[in-house]
Amino acid sequence: MSADTGAGAPESRPHTGRRRNEAARQAILDAALRLAGAAGGEAVTIDAIAKAAGVGKQTVYRWWPSKGAVLLEALVDRAGQDVTVPEGGSLREELSSFIATTFEAAQQEPAAGVLRTLLRESGRDPHLAELLRSYTATRRGVLRELLERGRERGELPAGVEPELMVDQIYGLFWYRFVLGHGPLDSGTAQRLTDALLRG
Amino acid sequence: MSADTGAGAPESRPHTGRRRNEAARQAILDAALRLAGAAGGEAVTIDAIAKAAGVGKQTVYRWWPSKGAVLLEALVDRAGQDVTVPEGGSLREELSSFIATTFEAAQQEPAAGVLRTLLRESGRDPHLAELLRSYTATRRGVLRELLERGRERGELPAGVEPELMVDQIYGLFWYRFVLGHGPLDSGTAQRLTDALLRG
Amino acid sequence: MSADTGAGAPESRPHTGRRRNEAARQAILDAALRLAGAAGGEAVTIDAIAKAAGVGKQTVYRWWPSKGAVLLEALVDRAGQDVTVPEGGSLREELSSFIATTFEAAQQEPAAGVLRTLLRESGRDPHLAELLRSYTATRRGVLRELLERGRERGELPAGVEPELMVDQIYGLFWYRFVLGHGPLDSGTAQRLTDALLRG
Amino acid sequence: MSADTGAGAPESRPHTGRRRNEAARQAILDAALRLAGAAGGEAVTIDAIAKAAGVGKQTVYRWWPSKGAVLLEALVDRAGQDVTVPEGGSLREELSSFIATTFEAAQQEPAAGVLRTLLRESGRDPHLAELLRSYTATRRGVLRELLERGRERGELPAGVEPELMVDQIYGLFWYRFVLGHGPLDSGTAQRLTDALLRG
DNA sequence: CGATAAGCGAGACGGTACGTCGAGTCTTGTA
DNA sequence: TACAAGACTCGACGTACCGTCTCGCTTATCG
Structure with a gap:
């Protein structure tokens, strides 16, 4: 759903730079779930999710294309x-x-x-x-x-x-x-x- | 669907002032239908409907509570x-x-x-x-x-x-x-x- | 500086719609001046000006192309x-x-x-x-x-x-x-x- | 201008680890000069300089406090x-x-x-x-x-x-x-x- | 007839959320 | 320890719609 789950091909450059922060991912999914559940259908904004997760908005956009994608992954997870x-x-x-x-x-x-x-x-x-x-x-x-x-x-x-x-x-x-x-x-x-x- | 123009209750003052413009109503419903049909799922905004109908935004809000109410009436009509x-x-x-x-x-x-x-x-x-x-x-x-x-x-x-x-x-x-x-x-x-x- | 100062030509359609709110204009210029003066060179953001003036951000952008244009008009006025x-x-x-x-x-x-x-x-x-x-x-x-x-x-x-x-x-x-x-x-x-x- | 690499004080541990890469320094100054000159007033971002120099952003920040410091050193040099x-x-x-x-x-x-x-x-x-x-x-x-x-x-x-x-x-x-x-x-x-x- | 009461096109208004950009910092593995 | 890569938090940006509120004008009905 989010980052490259499959890949497999070790393309010579395996990875450089800082890794994705799993804690942030969890926090975002938690926050999304919490807000969507609490509000019971109310407006759930990206800003709200990011703030509730203690995360920059950009970190949400880096990994998910939209609010809904976050929620869907949260649902599946x-x-x-x-x-x-x-x-x-x-x-x-x-x-x-x-x-x-x-x-x-x-x-x-x-x-x-x-x-x-x-x-x-x-x-x-x-x-x-x-x-x-x-x-x-x-x-x-x-x-x-x-x-x-x-x-x-x-x-x-x-x-x-x-x-x-x-x-x-x-x-x-x-x-x-x-x-x-x-x-x-x-x-x-x-x-x-x-x-x-x-x- | 739209506001009852009838005013069945025999109030002392049944009506004063200009009447509702039927042409505007039709133009709005037409425009709504056209935009919703053409865009096929795109964003249909109130501004767009009003502009396409050659109508002020207020004229839409005067008779319908929301974008969707316009569309629903258009659908039914x-x-x-x-x-x-x-x-x-x-x-x-x-x-x-x-x-x-x-x-x-x-x-x-x-x-x-x-x-x-x-x-x-x-x-x-x-x-x-x-x-x-x-x-x-x-x-x-x-x-x-x-x-x-x-x-x-x-x-x-x-x-x-x-x-x-x-x-x-x-x-x-x-x-x-x-x-x-x-x-x-x-x-x-x-x-x-x-x-x-x-x- | 801001809206059409010159014009002069009465172009048949003199004006329609709500007029520019002069109070808002003054409030924006005041706020801009106040913030720029107080901060003494600090960052003055459009959001801050709009908030300080009790005005929507769009109202600033409607009349001035940029933060600086607001300040310049404030300075001149x-x-x-x-x-x-x-x-x-x-x-x-x-x-x-x-x-x-x-x-x-x-x-x-x-x-x-x-x-x-x-x-x-x-x-x-x-x-x-x-x-x-x-x-x-x-x-x-x-x-x-x-x-x-x-x-x-x-x-x-x-x-x-x-x-x-x-x-x-x-x-x-x-x-x-x-x-x-x-x-x-x-x-x-x-x-x-x-x-x-x-x- | 840049950090004093000398470390003149005879501390017990004069230096450990990898030394500063002079080639990187040159590449950064070159890139900064090139971008500032070419764009002629356009936005010159740190990311752009680092990317143009084939260098990590941190390497810029390690040696210069700000974008301007880079440019100034480039100018002087x-x-x-x-x-x-x-x-x-x-x-x-x-x-x-x-x-x-x-x-x-x-x-x-x-x-x-x-x-x-x-x-x-x-x-x-x-x-x-x-x-x-x-x-x-x-x-x-x-x-x-x-x-x-x-x-x-x-x-x-x-x-x-x-x-x-x-x-x-x-x-x-x-x-x-x-x-x-x-x-x-x-x-x-x-x-x-x-x-x-x-x- | 004038007075009063809408309706109308136009468009400015206060808001809220959007998605993007750049900044400066932090964290990887490698050299 | 420096380095390339790149993820991180933060804050401002300029835009898009929303639903409301004037404007000046055009109809209508009533006294």
Whole structure:
């Protein structure tokens, strides 16, 4: 996400100069998460993040192209791992559990605030939109694998397309998350699962 | 949407002074639509709309609370009526047609640009978020009625919740519309319909 | 200096929109003078001027191209008029008095601070350099007229060039003002006058 | 000018580690001169000098307190020696020649650019202002000696103060050099000499 | 009719955040 | 210990929009 993670090629000039300050990176991500979570959707400015992290604004811009990129990395680093893929049950159980966990995790701060801010910023910032696209693709991939495993076990109704199912699930999630007109609780997760696996 | 010019309450002083300039209203809506459609996601500022409409900024603020409210009204006035509810077929036919029409209508300019801009602005502007909430509620209502009519005709599988179905449909639509990772064509509409009515 | 001073041509569209706020203009000039005088040569930032004047930064930039332009206008408006041209004496008396007054006026705050800041900024800002050039040209013109009047009365030694004399006077002034290695008092003014009129 | 590398005091540890790289010093001075001369008044940043010299920024700061100090040393080392004091003529001849040479030398690149940059920076940098003060004091000293030798030969008019004459000469020079409103040629040098020695 | 009350185009106003630039300092690995 | 490289904190820069507030003018309605 941030600096060159891959590289690998030892290009003769391995590195010169001062290294990236990992403490600063952590402080920035912490501050971003804290502000986005606390403000719950309020305006989170780069100046505020930098000040809260005790860091120069330039240090933020040096490593991230935009506010949203910071938040996305913060989300992935900090709040991303709490949706673990359930294993060892029927597809119905696994799917229902996965959906319920996703719903719950996304609605707790600071994740909820971060998601809202990400959505807001992605409208302005094409680069973030791209990052968000690949982030969601990853998430869809996880869910899709869960479904594929179910299909291999013969638990998926005939004629069902995993691709479409995945988008129905995440689509409903985002739709309700943004508009807030309906609940995102475990009951909903259960009913959605039933509807999807019906037939 | 805009301020009620009617003033239904029979106050002692019903109206004095110059009336609202309808031409200006049209020019503003036109300009908003044009900019949002053309830029296709670019920044649409109030200054730009006012200038493009040959209008003072105050004239915009006098009648609409925010940029987004202008766009929403433009959408409803101009690009809203092309999703007509199909009647006189099986539920499967009606639903598939409705979804396909919705998909298609939303992907043509200027509607697509306007929708994108609305989404973007709704993140910043709580007032617009509210408007958008009620706008989408209206749309959901239309779809829901279609489903209810189908249920009355006994065409809905048992145990199906229209509320959830509606959100699966619009959820998938927005999810793909925003991220653009999958198609929103008539084939998708058909497969989605099949999946929903399965069982 | 600031807004359209000349114009004159009534161009059919005399004016539209809100007028320039004269109070803001005064507040900005006051603040600039105060800061430049108090700091005595310290960094005077646009932000500081705007804040001190209770004005948005944009209002400064709307009317002046740079910090220095503000200061120059402040100088001309406020601190410019205290060097009055003496009349009704011998050239020697007039000149000596003019020089002494110039020396004295320039060394009092806020004028001194403003002059120093102007000099400093003119190095960075070509536009200000131009303004400063024309400002100093005006000042030279005044002194030159004084000399010409003396010449007409036959009080100027033969073979003397007023142009050169003017630059000797102002040159010495700026040289000592900037470097501070010698006094700029009435004694110096007297001796300089004597040296120039000798022969 | 730069840090005394000598370390004359016989401490127990006269020197440890790597010695100063003379090539780097030369490269820095070269680069500074080149940039100041080429840009002719443009912004000369420390980063730019360091990069142009193929040197780390720290190496500049290790040996010079500021950008201006670099430039001043460059000026003294490279462009300073071309104003030789003429000897063996009448005071009038010597003075006229000295002034003309000064005028000419200062107007050629890179000296002119360096002088302008020095002047500009001295406004920001108090340390440089001090250096510049002592540099100009040296120059004044040279000119003053020339005048004193003339006085001893009885070539100076009675009642003339060398101190004032020196400042009239250098004052006029800087004044015209900065503002550029009048020529600094040999004719001017001649007329200035005549004016100063009149009487 | 005049008085009063809007609406209008224009644009200046106080603010807030932006993303960039340069300064001087600090931290690497290498020489 | 100096050096090239380059990351760091800091502070000012000039710009972009925001939503509000005058201006002078143009319509309308009312007494």
